[in-house]
Amino acid sequence: MRIIVFLSCIVCVAYAYKVLQSDPEPLRREVEPKTLITESFEGDTFSFLIAGDNGGLPEPLYSTKAQRNVAAIMARESRDHDCKFILELGDNFYFLGVKDIYDRRWRGTFEEVYSDPALYIPWYPTTGNHDWHGSVQAQIDYSKISTRWTFPWYWYTLDHTLTPSNVKIRIVMFETTIPCGIGLNPDGVPLDEEMAEQQWQWLEQQLIEGQDADYLIVTGHYPIFSGGVAGPTTECLRTRMMPMFDMYRVSAYIVGHDHNVQHIMANDGSVTQHVIVGCSSDMTTRYPNLEDDRFTVKYKWPNNFAEATTNFMYYKGCFARADVSTTGMTISFFEGVNGDKLDYDVNLSRRDKTIL
DSSP states (O other): OHHHHHHHHHHHHHHHHHHOOOOOOOOOOOOOOOEEEEEESSEEEEEEEEEEEOOOOOOTTTTHHHHHHHHHHHHHHHHHHHHHEEEOOOSSSSTOOOOOOOOOHHHIIIIITTTTGGGGGGGEEOOGGGGGGSSSSHHGGGTTTTTSBBBOOSEEEEEEEEEEETTEEEEEEEOOOHHHHHSSSOOOSSOOHHHHHHHHHHHHHHHHHHTTOEEEEOOOSSSSSOOOOOSSSSHHHHHHHHHHHHHHHOOOOESSSSSSEEEEEEOOOOEEEEEOOOOOOOOOOOOTTTOTTEEEEEEEEOOOOHHHEEEETEEEOEEEEEEESSOOOOEEEEEEESSOOEEEEEEOOOOOOOOO
Protein backbone atom coordinates (compact mmCIF):
# COMPACT_ATOMS: atom_id res chain seq x y z
CA MET A 1 0.00 0.00 0.00
CA ARG A 2 2.77 2.46 0.95
CA ILE A 3 4.69 1.62 -2.22
CA ILE A 4 1.60 2.33 -4.35
CA VAL A 5 1.03 5.66 -2.60
CA PHE A 6 4.72 6.58 -2.99
CA LEU A 7 4.70 5.74 -6.71
CA SER A 8 1.47 7.68 -7.18
CA CYS A 9 3.03 10.75 -5.58
CA ILE A 10 6.09 10.53 -7.84
CA VAL A 11 3.88 10.22 -10.93
CA CYS A 12 1.71 13.15 -9.82
CA VAL A 13 4.71 15.43 -9.20
CA ALA A 14 6.32 14.53 -12.53
CA TYR A 15 3.14 15.15 -14.47
CA ALA A 16 2.39 18.36 -12.56
CA TYR A 17 5.70 19.71 -13.85
CA LYS A 18 4.80 18.69 -17.40
CA VAL A 19 1.41 20.39 -17.06
CA LEU A 20 3.13 23.67 -16.21
CA GLN A 21 5.31 23.34 -19.31
CA SER A 22 2.58 22.42 -21.82
CA ASP A 23 0.36 24.58 -23.99
CA PRO A 24 -3.09 23.65 -25.36
CA GLU A 25 -3.38 22.61 -28.99
CA PRO A 26 -4.85 25.07 -31.52
CA LEU A 27 -8.62 24.86 -32.00
CA ARG A 28 -10.19 23.78 -35.27
CA ARG A 29 -11.96 26.72 -36.88
CA GLU A 30 -14.06 25.12 -39.60
CA VAL A 31 -17.84 25.15 -39.25
CA GLU A 32 -18.81 22.65 -36.58
CA PRO A 33 -20.52 19.42 -37.67
CA LYS A 34 -24.03 18.46 -36.63
CA THR A 35 -24.15 19.11 -32.89
CA LEU A 36 -27.73 18.08 -32.04
CA ILE A 37 -28.30 14.49 -30.93
CA THR A 38 -31.93 13.41 -30.51
CA GLU A 39 -33.51 10.26 -29.13
CA SER A 40 -36.90 9.15 -27.79
CA PHE A 41 -37.65 6.64 -25.05
CA GLU A 42 -40.98 4.92 -24.46
CA GLY A 43 -42.51 5.06 -21.01
CA ASP A 44 -43.03 7.46 -18.13
CA THR A 45 -39.39 7.65 -16.98
CA PHE A 46 -35.80 7.07 -17.98
CA SER A 47 -32.45 7.31 -16.18
CA PHE A 48 -28.89 8.29 -16.98
CA LEU A 49 -25.58 8.42 -15.10
CA ILE A 50 -23.25 11.35 -14.37
CA ALA A 51 -19.49 10.97 -13.79
CA GLY A 52 -17.07 13.83 -13.30
CA ASP A 53 -13.29 14.10 -13.09
CA ASN A 54 -12.90 10.38 -13.67
CA GLY A 55 -9.55 10.66 -15.46
CA GLY A 56 -7.59 8.05 -13.50
CA LEU A 57 -3.79 8.40 -13.50
CA PRO A 58 -1.05 8.56 -16.14
CA GLU A 59 0.99 5.53 -17.19
CA PRO A 60 1.87 3.09 -15.74
CA LEU A 61 -0.98 3.26 -13.21
CA TYR A 62 -3.77 4.32 -15.59
CA SER A 63 -6.61 4.27 -13.02
CA THR A 64 -7.34 4.86 -9.34
CA LYS A 65 -8.97 2.54 -6.84
CA ALA A 66 -11.80 5.05 -6.46
CA GLN A 67 -12.37 5.13 -10.22
CA ARG A 68 -12.59 1.34 -10.43
CA ASN A 69 -14.92 1.20 -7.43
CA VAL A 70 -17.17 3.85 -8.95
CA ALA A 71 -17.23 2.01 -12.29
CA ALA A 72 -18.54 -1.15 -10.59
CA ILE A 73 -21.38 0.70 -8.85
CA MET A 74 -22.19 2.65 -12.01
CA ALA A 75 -22.63 -0.70 -13.77
CA ARG A 76 -24.97 -1.88 -11.02
CA GLU A 77 -27.11 1.25 -11.31
CA SER A 78 -27.14 1.03 -15.09
CA ARG A 79 -28.42 -2.56 -14.97
CA ASP A 80 -30.97 -1.92 -12.24
CA HIS A 81 -32.39 1.23 -13.82
CA ASP A 82 -31.80 0.56 -17.52
CA CYS A 83 -29.75 3.75 -17.84
CA LYS A 84 -29.73 5.17 -21.35
CA PHE A 85 -26.46 7.12 -21.41
CA ILE A 86 -23.64 8.60 -19.33
CA LEU A 87 -22.60 12.25 -19.03
CA GLU A 88 -18.86 12.73 -18.46
CA LEU A 89 -18.04 16.17 -17.07
CA GLY A 90 -14.41 16.66 -18.05
CA ASP A 91 -10.88 15.90 -16.87
CA ASN A 92 -11.38 12.61 -18.65
CA PHE A 93 -7.63 11.81 -18.60
CA TYR A 94 -5.31 13.08 -15.86
CA PHE A 95 -3.00 14.96 -16.11
CA LEU A 96 -2.08 15.58 -19.73
CA GLY A 97 -5.09 14.25 -21.64
CA VAL A 98 -4.40 11.88 -24.54
CA LYS A 99 -1.93 12.23 -27.40
CA ASP A 100 -4.00 10.63 -30.16
CA ILE A 101 -6.71 8.01 -30.71
CA TYR A 102 -4.13 5.21 -30.22
CA ASP A 103 -2.91 6.48 -26.85
CA ARG A 104 -2.71 3.64 -24.30
CA ARG A 105 -4.75 5.77 -21.91
CA TRP A 106 -7.88 4.91 -23.90
CA ARG A 107 -7.58 1.28 -22.92
CA GLY A 108 -6.06 1.68 -19.47
CA THR A 109 -8.16 4.57 -18.18
CA PHE A 110 -11.41 4.14 -20.10
CA GLU A 111 -12.07 0.84 -21.90
CA GLU A 112 -10.71 -1.54 -19.25
CA VAL A 113 -12.13 0.40 -16.30
CA TYR A 114 -15.65 0.71 -17.74
CA SER A 115 -15.72 -2.79 -19.23
CA ASP A 116 -18.98 -4.04 -17.72
CA PRO A 117 -21.57 -4.64 -20.48
CA ALA A 118 -24.01 -2.41 -18.57
CA LEU A 119 -21.71 0.54 -19.34
CA TYR A 120 -21.74 -0.08 -23.09
CA ILE A 121 -24.23 2.72 -23.62
CA PRO A 122 -23.54 6.15 -25.15
CA TRP A 123 -20.97 8.24 -23.26
CA TYR A 124 -21.37 11.99 -23.82
CA PRO A 125 -18.23 13.82 -22.62
CA THR A 126 -17.19 17.40 -22.30
CA THR A 127 -13.57 18.36 -21.61
CA GLY A 128 -11.83 19.79 -18.57
CA ASN A 129 -8.66 21.79 -18.07
CA HIS A 130 -6.43 18.68 -17.88
CA ASP A 131 -7.74 17.36 -21.19
CA TRP A 132 -6.45 20.50 -22.91
CA HIS A 133 -2.84 19.62 -22.01
CA GLY A 134 -3.25 16.80 -24.52
CA SER A 135 -5.22 16.53 -27.75
CA VAL A 136 -8.91 17.37 -27.42
CA GLN A 137 -9.15 16.71 -31.14
CA ALA A 138 -8.14 13.10 -30.41
CA GLN A 139 -11.03 12.83 -27.95
CA ILE A 140 -13.39 14.08 -30.66
CA ASP A 141 -11.89 11.73 -33.24
CA TYR A 142 -12.17 8.71 -30.93
CA SER A 143 -15.91 8.89 -31.57
CA LYS A 144 -15.21 7.57 -35.07
CA ILE A 145 -13.80 4.27 -33.80
CA SER A 146 -15.72 3.77 -30.54
CA THR A 147 -19.16 2.22 -30.27
CA ARG A 148 -20.01 4.30 -27.19
CA TRP A 149 -17.76 7.39 -26.90
CA THR A 150 -19.88 10.10 -28.55
CA PHE A 151 -18.16 13.49 -28.80
CA PRO A 152 -19.13 15.24 -32.04
CA TRP A 153 -17.58 18.67 -31.36
CA TYR A 154 -16.27 20.92 -28.61
CA TRP A 155 -19.90 21.77 -27.79
CA TYR A 156 -23.16 20.01 -28.65
CA THR A 157 -26.75 19.42 -27.50
CA LEU A 158 -28.75 16.36 -26.44
CA ASP A 159 -32.55 16.27 -26.80
CA HIS A 160 -34.30 13.29 -25.21
CA THR A 161 -38.07 12.82 -25.22
CA LEU A 162 -40.40 10.47 -23.37
CA THR A 163 -43.20 9.05 -25.47
CA PRO A 164 -46.13 9.21 -25.63
CA SER A 165 -46.16 12.01 -22.99
CA ASN A 166 -43.76 14.17 -25.06
CA VAL A 167 -41.85 15.19 -21.93
CA LYS A 168 -38.52 16.57 -23.11
CA ILE A 169 -35.11 17.18 -21.54
CA ARG A 170 -32.54 19.32 -23.34
CA ILE A 171 -28.92 18.96 -22.18
CA VAL A 172 -26.54 21.62 -23.52
CA MET A 173 -22.93 20.39 -23.35
CA PHE A 174 -20.89 23.58 -22.89
CA GLU A 175 -17.08 23.58 -23.12
CA THR A 176 -15.86 25.83 -20.27
CA THR A 177 -12.09 25.84 -20.92
CA ILE A 178 -12.33 27.61 -24.27
CA PRO A 179 -13.84 30.83 -22.82
CA CYS A 180 -12.13 30.72 -19.40
CA GLY A 181 -8.63 29.31 -19.86
CA ILE A 182 -6.78 26.58 -18.00
CA GLY A 183 -6.27 26.25 -14.25
CA LEU A 184 -7.74 25.34 -10.88
CA ASN A 185 -9.08 28.91 -10.76
CA PRO A 186 -8.91 29.96 -14.44
CA ASP A 187 -7.93 33.54 -15.20
CA GLY A 188 -10.71 34.14 -17.71
CA VAL A 189 -8.39 34.52 -20.69
CA PRO A 190 -9.97 32.51 -23.53
CA LEU A 191 -8.01 29.85 -25.35
CA ASP A 192 -9.39 31.43 -28.51
CA GLU A 193 -11.43 34.64 -28.34
CA GLU A 194 -13.23 34.08 -31.64
CA MET A 195 -14.23 30.51 -30.79
CA ALA A 196 -15.21 31.55 -27.27
CA GLU A 197 -17.61 34.17 -28.57
CA GLN A 198 -18.97 31.73 -31.14
CA GLN A 199 -19.76 29.30 -28.35
CA TRP A 200 -21.43 31.99 -26.21
CA GLN A 201 -23.73 32.87 -29.11
CA TRP A 202 -24.41 29.18 -29.71
CA LEU A 203 -25.29 28.67 -26.03
CA GLU A 204 -27.90 31.43 -26.09
CA GLN A 205 -29.39 30.02 -29.28
CA GLN A 206 -29.65 26.55 -27.71
CA LEU A 207 -31.44 28.03 -24.69
CA ILE A 208 -33.84 29.97 -26.92
CA GLU A 209 -34.62 26.87 -28.97
CA GLY A 210 -34.96 24.85 -25.77
CA GLN A 211 -37.84 26.84 -24.31
CA ASP A 212 -40.19 23.97 -25.10
CA ALA A 213 -38.15 21.64 -22.84
CA ASP A 214 -39.62 20.41 -19.58
CA TYR A 215 -36.10 20.22 -18.14
CA LEU A 216 -33.40 22.55 -19.49
CA ILE A 217 -29.92 21.51 -18.36
CA VAL A 218 -26.49 22.99 -19.07
CA THR A 219 -23.35 20.99 -18.30
CA GLY A 220 -19.69 21.96 -18.22
CA HIS A 221 -16.50 21.37 -16.29
CA TYR A 222 -15.87 24.58 -14.38
CA PRO A 223 -18.51 25.55 -11.81
CA ILE A 224 -20.00 29.02 -11.60
CA PHE A 225 -20.11 28.74 -7.79
CA SER A 226 -18.28 26.40 -5.44
CA GLY A 227 -17.67 26.22 -1.72
CA GLY A 228 -14.62 24.06 -2.47
CA VAL A 229 -11.11 24.85 -3.63
CA ALA A 230 -12.34 25.73 -7.14
CA GLY A 231 -14.48 28.54 -5.74
CA PRO A 232 -15.86 30.84 -4.81
CA THR A 233 -16.76 31.69 -8.44
CA THR A 234 -15.53 31.32 -11.99
CA GLU A 235 -16.13 34.94 -12.99
CA CYS A 236 -15.83 34.47 -16.74
CA LEU A 237 -18.79 32.08 -16.52
CA ARG A 238 -20.80 33.91 -13.87
CA THR A 239 -20.95 37.21 -15.74
CA ARG A 240 -22.13 35.65 -19.02
CA MET A 241 -24.02 32.54 -17.92
CA MET A 242 -26.14 33.74 -15.02
CA PRO A 243 -28.08 36.39 -17.01
CA MET A 244 -28.83 33.74 -19.66
CA PHE A 245 -29.82 31.17 -17.06
CA ASP A 246 -32.25 33.61 -15.48
CA MET A 247 -33.68 34.87 -18.77
CA TYR A 248 -34.26 31.38 -20.19
CA ARG A 249 -35.07 29.64 -16.87
CA VAL A 250 -32.37 26.98 -16.93
CA SER A 251 -33.26 24.14 -14.57
CA ALA A 252 -29.74 23.13 -13.54
CA TYR A 253 -26.05 23.63 -14.26
CA ILE A 254 -24.19 20.32 -13.71
CA VAL A 255 -20.38 20.36 -13.54
CA GLY A 256 -17.25 18.77 -12.08
CA HIS A 257 -13.80 20.27 -11.36
CA ASP A 258 -14.14 20.28 -7.56
CA HIS A 259 -13.58 16.69 -6.40
CA ASN A 260 -16.69 16.36 -4.28
CA VAL A 261 -20.49 16.59 -4.41
CA GLN A 262 -22.16 19.97 -3.90
CA HIS A 263 -25.66 21.37 -4.34
CA ILE A 264 -25.62 25.16 -4.55
CA MET A 265 -28.18 27.93 -5.00
CA ALA A 266 -27.39 31.55 -5.84
CA ASN A 267 -28.55 34.05 -3.21
CA ASP A 268 -30.05 36.49 -5.73
CA GLY A 269 -33.23 34.48 -6.27
CA SER A 270 -32.09 32.62 -9.40
CA VAL A 271 -34.05 29.40 -9.96
CA THR A 272 -31.12 27.50 -11.54
CA GLN A 273 -29.77 24.73 -9.31
CA HIS A 274 -26.01 24.20 -9.36
CA VAL A 275 -24.78 20.61 -9.00
CA ILE A 276 -21.15 19.51 -8.72
CA VAL A 277 -20.21 15.85 -9.29
CA GLY A 278 -16.42 15.79 -9.49
CA CYS A 279 -15.25 12.80 -7.46
CA SER A 280 -15.44 9.83 -9.82
CA SER A 281 -11.68 9.19 -9.59
CA ASP A 282 -10.31 11.37 -6.78
CA MET A 283 -11.72 13.30 -3.82
CA THR A 284 -11.13 16.34 -1.65
CA THR A 285 -12.63 17.35 1.69
CA ARG A 286 -11.58 21.02 1.62
CA TYR A 287 -14.28 23.71 1.45
CA PRO A 288 -12.57 27.09 1.96
CA ASN A 289 -15.30 29.16 0.27
CA LEU A 290 -18.46 28.22 2.16
CA GLU A 291 -18.97 31.73 3.56
CA ASP A 292 -19.25 33.57 0.24
CA ASP A 293 -22.43 35.65 0.41
CA ARG A 294 -23.31 35.20 -3.29
CA PHE A 295 -24.42 31.60 -2.89
CA THR A 296 -25.45 28.95 -0.39
CA VAL A 297 -24.08 25.41 -0.35
CA LYS A 298 -27.16 23.39 0.54
CA TYR A 299 -25.32 20.06 0.60
CA LYS A 300 -21.72 18.86 0.36
CA TRP A 301 -19.98 15.50 0.56
CA PRO A 302 -17.56 14.26 1.80
CA ASN A 303 -17.30 16.39 4.91
CA ASN A 304 -14.09 14.91 6.33
CA PHE A 305 -11.32 12.47 5.52
CA ALA A 306 -12.93 9.60 7.40
CA GLU A 307 -16.14 10.03 5.41
CA ALA A 308 -14.18 10.09 2.14
CA THR A 309 -12.10 6.96 2.66
CA THR A 310 -12.30 3.28 3.49
CA ASN A 311 -10.51 2.81 6.80
CA PHE A 312 -8.36 5.86 5.94
CA MET A 313 -6.84 4.00 2.98
CA TYR A 314 -8.63 4.55 -0.33
CA TYR A 315 -10.94 7.29 -1.48
CA LYS A 316 -14.47 6.03 -2.06
CA GLY A 317 -15.27 8.13 -5.12
CA CYS A 318 -18.74 9.16 -6.25
CA PHE A 319 -21.12 9.58 -9.17
CA ALA A 320 -24.77 10.47 -9.73
CA ARG A 321 -27.88 8.99 -11.29
CA ALA A 322 -30.58 11.19 -12.81
CA ASP A 323 -34.17 9.98 -13.13
CA VAL A 324 -36.36 11.91 -15.56
CA SER A 325 -40.13 11.45 -15.41
CA THR A 326 -43.40 13.08 -16.35
CA THR A 327 -43.69 14.52 -12.83
CA GLY A 328 -40.13 15.64 -12.00
CA MET A 329 -36.41 14.99 -12.30
CA THR A 330 -34.29 13.68 -9.42
CA ILE A 331 -30.49 13.59 -9.14
CA SER A 332 -29.22 11.05 -6.60
CA PHE A 333 -25.62 10.60 -5.45
CA PHE A 334 -23.70 7.39 -4.71
CA GLU A 335 -20.38 6.56 -3.08
CA GLY A 336 -18.23 4.04 -4.85
CA VAL A 337 -17.26 1.40 -2.28
CA ASN A 338 -20.44 -0.06 -0.85
CA GLY A 339 -22.56 1.71 -3.45
CA ASP A 340 -24.53 3.46 -0.74
CA LYS A 341 -26.88 6.17 -1.90
CA LEU A 342 -26.09 9.43 -0.13
CA ASP A 343 -28.86 10.81 2.04
CA TYR A 344 -29.67 13.73 -0.26
CA ASP A 345 -31.38 14.28 -3.61
CA VAL A 346 -31.64 17.28 -5.92
CA ASN A 347 -35.22 17.62 -7.19
CA LEU A 348 -36.08 19.55 -10.34
CA SER A 349 -39.65 20.49 -11.22
CA ARG A 350 -40.93 20.57 -14.78
CA ARG A 351 -40.54 24.02 -16.27
CA ASP A 352 -43.63 26.13 -16.78
CA LYS A 353 -43.67 26.34 -20.57
CA THR A 354 -46.48 28.89 -20.57
CA ILE A 355 -43.81 31.48 -19.63
CA LEU A 356 -42.03 31.86 -22.96
